[in-house]
Amino acid sequence: MLKVRLRRAPRGGDTPRAVPVAEGAGVPQPLRAAAEAARFTGGCGQRLDIPTPEGRVLLVGAGPARRPLDWERAGGTAAAGLAGVRRLALDARGLAPEAAAALAAGACLRAWRFGAYRTCDSPLLEKLDVLVDAPEAVAPHWERVSAGVRGCLLARDLTAEPGNRLTTRDFAARLEGLAEHGIAVDVLGRKRLQRAGMGGLLAVGGGSAHPPRLAVLRWRGSHAGPPVAFIGKGICFDTGGISIKPAQGMEAMRADMAGAAACAGAMLALALRRSPAPAVAVLALAENGIGAEAYRPGDVLRLAAGTTVEVVDTDAEGRLVLADALHYARRFRPQAMIDLATLTGAIVTALGAHRAGLFGTDAALLAQCAAAGEAVGEPLWPMPIGQRHREDLASDIADLKQCATGRLLPDACHAAAFLREFVGDTAWAHLDIAGVEMRATAAPLGPKGPSGFGARLLDALVAHYFEDVDRH
Amino acid sequence: MLDIAFVKPALPRHGALVLPLAEDAALAGLAQAIDAASGGAIARALAAANFKGRKGQSATLWAPALEGGAAGPARVVAIGLGKEAELTPEALEAAGGAALGLVQAEREAVVAAEALAPPLAAAFAMGLLLRSYRFDRYRTTEKEEDKPKLERVTVATEAGPAVKAAWAPLRAVAEGVFLSRDLVSEPPNILHPEEMAERCEALSKLGVEVEVLGPKEMRKLGMGALLGVAQGSAREPRLVVMQWNGAGGNGKGKKPAGKPVAFIGKGVTFDTGGISIKPAAGMEDMKWDMAGAGAVVGLMAALAGRRAKVDVVGLVGLVENMPSGEAQRPGDVVRTMSGQTVEVINTDAEGRLVLADVIHYCQERFEPRFMIDLATLTGAIIISLGNEHAGLFSNDDALAQQIAAAGKVVGEQVWRMPLAEAYDKQLKSDIADMKNVGGRPGGSITAAHFIQRFVSTKAGPMPWAHLDIAGVAWSTKDLPTVPKGATAFGVRLLDRLVADHYEG
The missing domain is CATH 3.40.220.10 (Leucine Aminopeptidase, subunit E, domain 1)
Structure with missing residues (x-):
């Protein structure tokens, strides 16, 4: 992440200075003529690079400048396309402290880059000076907002890693590293998984040389009472297994752990900002590989809940590992469970790359998730779990079929109906984030590549709805 | 019966x-x-x-x-x-x-x-x-x-008169449902555009005013999109305009009392996909690619049959989508009646081309209070929602809520799907005003956006809703009130919508 300093005045020198302008607010003199000539009006995403005697000035549009998200996008726009610039000043003087913090957050999100495997690289933006009237007023806001940003960037870092670099063991080790922030980490290996009867996770991970793991992250918070639980799908690489995927595009399957990564990012965010709310994340880590030990279509598995499941398609593995993780999460008696998973291609067909699918059983929780998503620019759209969706999962041999067969199947709804069998009466929401976990093109809040979708959403969800002591 | x-x-x-x-x-x-x-x-x-x-x-x-x-x-x-x-x-x-x-x-x-x-x-x-x-x-x-x-x-029953009074409108609606199921069930060699237009004309017995436009009239109107779809078939296209003016009295000959409500149906009597031909397996299902039009015709019969106190227009665009030497090609650019041009990327995304022209014609001629179109438009809506809910897209929250509520009451459920500029952008074309497809992601949403581009914004956005009924028009199993086969989805829903909000 960028090194961020809150300063009262610019440092001088050749540091470019970005000036956010709300739509219709008017461009300050002496830049007005340039703005008019270039038809810069302050619209969201607009950007104008002006050389001045005092140095390079970037005008960036803040659009309606109403919500923090508008300022985040302006900050992101400022941080885009700064080839060769190591330090940027972001001029937030005259703005509310929340807006200043949001600007900085946006810049940090946009400036993220995954450079671990580049052996030669041009210099990148490293430092951000946020110019503010009163640093001490902005600092607490920045501390809160930057926690979510760091969580998001952790999720991106993990998601960007290729399958050979982030095996299940590597993923677990990275999660264990979160202990330094006060998160208790427990990683269950094969033996304990067997003892817990996690037939889903064990079967899915069976075909790989890298053994499955269940990582449990706990943040105690300061409130007594039940935690909120995040459950993440962490398929480090998904070949599809015996129901193997077509070769074309398979490399994208290194990101099939983006749900688990987002949950881990959210836990980091809560820890960094010392959230009072207790939280637990249960992350199912496995590689869906092909091997002599791989599970097969037709296999019947007994999951941790005791439910038997007929496997139809080994490439519908996410719901199997999630079923076990959801069941495990219930032992913490959470007040709500939210699972995140790059679960189905069907949700991409349904909602494309602009919204994630939102399923669940608790209307209040669903509304809260949707609101949190809107607030951080990670929008959701409610989707149904119908009676027919559940009926389609009737099996001739087991309690449940893992998915249906045929053409044009509503597989995202089927998957949600499947997961619902494992949540009991706990309030539950399921976010199918396939399609939004990767950006095909750069956007104000991130470059092309992993988006970290979900980490900031969960952090905002907890901040808005789970930190009130009197909630219960 | x-x-x-x-x-x-x-x-x-x-x-x-x-x-x-x-x-x-x-x-x-x-x-x-x-x-x-x-x-x-x-x-x-x-x-x-x-x-x-x-x-x-x-x-x-x-x-x-x-x-x-x-x-x-x-x-x-x-x-x-x-x-x-x-x-x-x-x-x-x-x-x-x-x-x-x-x-x-x-x-x-x-x-x-x-x-x-x-x-x-x-x-x-x-x-x-x-x-x-x-x-x-x-x-x-x-x-x-x-x-x-x-x-x-x-x-x-001891309450004969009261039950009979409750029954009369239901029976009329059932007639509409059966008519719609008949039309949808008919095989495509029997029910082609001309034949379906003739069956629409039979509604005049109920007091519905029926006009049929052929290719000559459509050419004069500039319906290049609809005609482009039809040009591969030996069967001529038809545009059927049905009017029931029940608000001020009783149907035929009456002048409409005010602006009508409008229903528009996609009527592709058979859809081979055209040059972008469909796989053979399951293609026989494409006889029901006119189920949107079938629902509109059934709805008009239901409303007229029960003498509904509403002015309503129903328009159906009837074409057959065939590959042939005359058929339109991927890459063709067509000019719609609205003047907007469309690059045809996939000739199997033909329903929206038909609807574009019919919708434009409808609002130019009738300036309706709202427009609701029904279409078996995308396979993507089946992948999105399955066979229990139709996809509902709308630019008007109040109308959308009315539709959803009516659907719940009659057991024809809808599920609202999103519209947003980001999806609309997927329709950008390098050569024309838009492409007719926006790719796999969000395929039903981009289809809805395509249609929305033809909904008038002249006097503020015209309230409009689009029902993608591809997943619910045909049932592969018996349901409580629907035997396996054509469901007539939409007839009861829209009849209920009119009864609840637009009569009297």
Whole structure:
């Protein structure tokens, strides 16, 4: 992440200075003529690079400048396309402290880059000076907002890693590293998984040389009472297994752990900002590989809940590992469970790359998730779990079929109906984030590549709805 | 169609006696009468069958012996309705539908409906009627004993006039549903655009004003998109305009009292996909790619049949999408009636091209209060929602809520899907104003955006809703009030919408 300093005045020198302008607010003199000539009006995403005697000035549009998200996008726009610039000043003087913090957050999100495997690289933006009237007023806001940003960037870092670099063991080790922030980490290996009867996770991970793991992250918070639980799908690489995927595009399957990564990012965010709310994340880590030990279509598995499941398609593995993780999460008696998973291609067909699918059983929780998503620019759209969706999962041999067969199947709804069998009466929401976990093109809040979708959403969800002591 | 009558209760001497019973309800009326006549055999048999009147329960008792050897029904069928306090018309419809299968081997059936409030008695009859639909026009060798025999259903009630009053509009709606199911069930060699237009013309008997436009008129109007789809077929396209002016009086000849409401249907009587031809497996299903138009025609019949107090226009664009030397190609650019140009990327995304021109024509000519289009538009909506909900897209929250509420009441459910600029952008073309497809991601949403580009914004955005019914127009299994096959989805929903909000 960028090194961020809150300063009262610019440092001088050749540091470019970005000036956010709300739509219709008017461009300050002496830049007005340039703005008019270039038809810069302050619209969201607009950007104008002006050389001045005092140095390079970037005008960036803040659009309606109403919500923090508008300022985040302006900050992101400022941080885009700064080839060769190591330090940027972001001029937030005259703005509310929340807006200043949001600007900085946006810049940090946009400036993220995954450079671990580049052996030669041009210099990148490293430092951000946020110019503010009163640093001490902005600092607490920045501390809160930057926690979510760091969580998001952790999720991106993990998601960007290729399958050979982030095996299940590597993923677990990275999660264990979160202990330094006060998160208790427990990683269950094969033996304990067997003892817990996690037939889903064990079967899915069976075909790989890298053994499955269940990582449990706990943040105690300061409130007594039940935690909120995040459950993440962490398929480090998904070949599809015996129901193997077509070769074309398979490399994208290194990101099939983006749900688990987002949950881990959210836990980091809560820890960094010392959230009072207790939280637990249960992350199912496995590689869906092909091997002599791989599970097969037709296999019947007994999951941790005791439910038997007929496997139809080994490439519908996410719901199997999630079923076990959801069941495990219930032992913490959470007040709500939210699972995140790059679960189905069907949700991409349904909602494309602009919204994630939102399923669940608790209307209040669903509304809260949707609101949190809107607030951080990670929008959701409610989707149904119908009676027919559940009926389609009737099996001739087991309690449940893992998915249906045929053409044009509503597989995202089927998957949600499947997961619902494992949540009991706990309030539950399921976010199918396939399609939004990767950006095909750069956007104000991130470059092309992993988006970290979900980490900031969960952090905002907890901040808005789970930190009130009197909630219960 | 089943003959349904409402009479005073009397025990039947043959056929079937149907007892709709709420949970743990005491036998009353005809139920009590037959129980008494059989020396309590009915109550004993129901107890033995563990029949409690729960929703979905049923029991059949064969030819109970009556005291004194009197003639009685050949079978007594008990149908569970669920809890007395939770009886709704929808629940009664489902129960009526369930009863049908148990009595259709008899020629006549009597329904003991004395205990039911008039709207519930009528709803039970509606369920029976809707489920009795059968499309057997092309069965020539079916054995007599394999055919359903039921011809007449007598609903026994003390509240004859009230039940009849509740029944009259339902019967008209059922006629519309059956008409729609007929149209959708017809094979594509029989029902091509000209034939379907002719069947629309038959609505004039009900007081509907029907106009049919052919290719010459459409060319003059500049409907390049619709004509582009049609040009590969030997069958000429048709645009049918149906008007029912019921607000100020009664149909034909009347002038509309104000702005009408408008319904628009996609009527691709067969969709091969055109040059972007579909895979062979399952292509026969594409005979029902006119189900949107079928629903609009059925709806017009329903509204006119029940003399609805509303001014309404129904427009259907009828084409056949075929590959041939004349067919349009991927890459072609067509000019729609609105003047906007479209690059045809996939000739199998033809429905939206047809709708674009029909929608534009509709708003230019009628300036309606709102427009609702129905179309079996995308496979993506089936992948999104399955077969229980149609996809609802709308630029107007109030209209969308009205539609969703109406759908819930009649059991034709919809699910709202999003519209947003980011999806609209996927339609950008390098050569024309837009492409006709936006790629796989969000395929139903981009299709809706394509249509929305033809919805007028001249006087503020025209309230508009689009129902993607590809997943619900045809059922692969029997449902309570819908036998396997054409569902006529949309007829009851939109009739209800009009009845609830746009009449009087």
